[in-house]
Amino acid sequence: MSSMKDTIRSIAIELFFRKGYFATSISDIAKGSGIQKASIYYHYKSKEELLFSILKSTMDDLTRYLKENLSGLEDIEAKIRAAVHGHVRFHLERQKENFIANSELRGLSRDHYRIIVERRDEYEEIFQDLIRQGKEQGVFGNVDVKILSYAILTLCTAGASWFNPGGRLTVDEIADIYENFIVDGLKQGGQCLYPPEAAHVMR
Template sequence: MVAAVRRGASAGRAADIRAAALSLFSERGYPGTTMADIGAAVGIRGPSLYKHVDSKQELLAQIMTGTMDELMRTHRAAVAGCEDVVERLRRAAEAHVRYHARHRLEAFVGTREIRSLEEPHRAQVLARRAAYERAFRELIVEGVEAGRFVTASGKLTSYAILDLGMGVAVWYREGGDMTEDQVVYQYGDFALRLAGVH
């Protein structure tokens, strides 16, 4: 019982550290953030911070791989159990946009700090990004082959749909003149138009 409580406390502390790093990376940039800054944000002195995380680079890698893994998980959940390719693309696009509306900092850090990743972390994140884009492209190609979509390039269409979500992360704020659901639904329409729903 005591060991389980300690593991839970340690996991909670690790989550706090990641959240502080995410906030600081988005505010100051990865190069402008020190481990001491992260420690101060969670009330841990520098040397003690290394009991929970190996390095600042590890934190950035955790944030960015975690973001891509969560995007893939939400994509799979969105399309599961649906046979119609048009509806699957709508669901996938809506899940993508909703994630970015709710996780603006992850989107911002993921876009800006790819340059700060070192190997092998950079390759791991890029591989996840490629797999995520490919999941959208495969839906579009399937729709074209079924005569449901009309588009000259599945690859460019998938990039355009992915850009929708990243754009939402820039401007969307809760409490604005459109609800999250309204934005998500409208952007689902945009995605279908980009795919040339026929």
């Protein structure tokens, strides 16, 4: 059975996803959790701290998931495939948290914003290192490592904004589309890395 802190977090995720962080009040979260407004502050000091908790745990879980997917792999193409597939899968399976993470950063305090951005930078560096290895080994074309890492992550993250769980393709089928599209693009020097039409076929 989940704790009240977990219940509050779950309700907050649902409300932030549906209404937006700024349009959601502590009273809304308390009502959804079945407790008094004052009881929220026993678990979280503020609404902003609750948002930070959601964003931090999501980012930490994403990084852990990436490292697990890369564990034991040696071939660079296998690594980038696993990284891309896992990134897409994580963002679709935890759609609400990831949508919030990419749309509500402005709700964080300066210190909390810095912490999340630092974690994002560390995550991006893993992708950049993979692309750099592929470039140096001649597996990928002569690409701009940093720019391509941003393009790939932006492309793969966008699924959280349009994914329909009841759509005709499974999470893994969508991840396969992204995986093949991106690897083919990297091999061609990044020339064809433009957003696929997955958003339209899934609606």
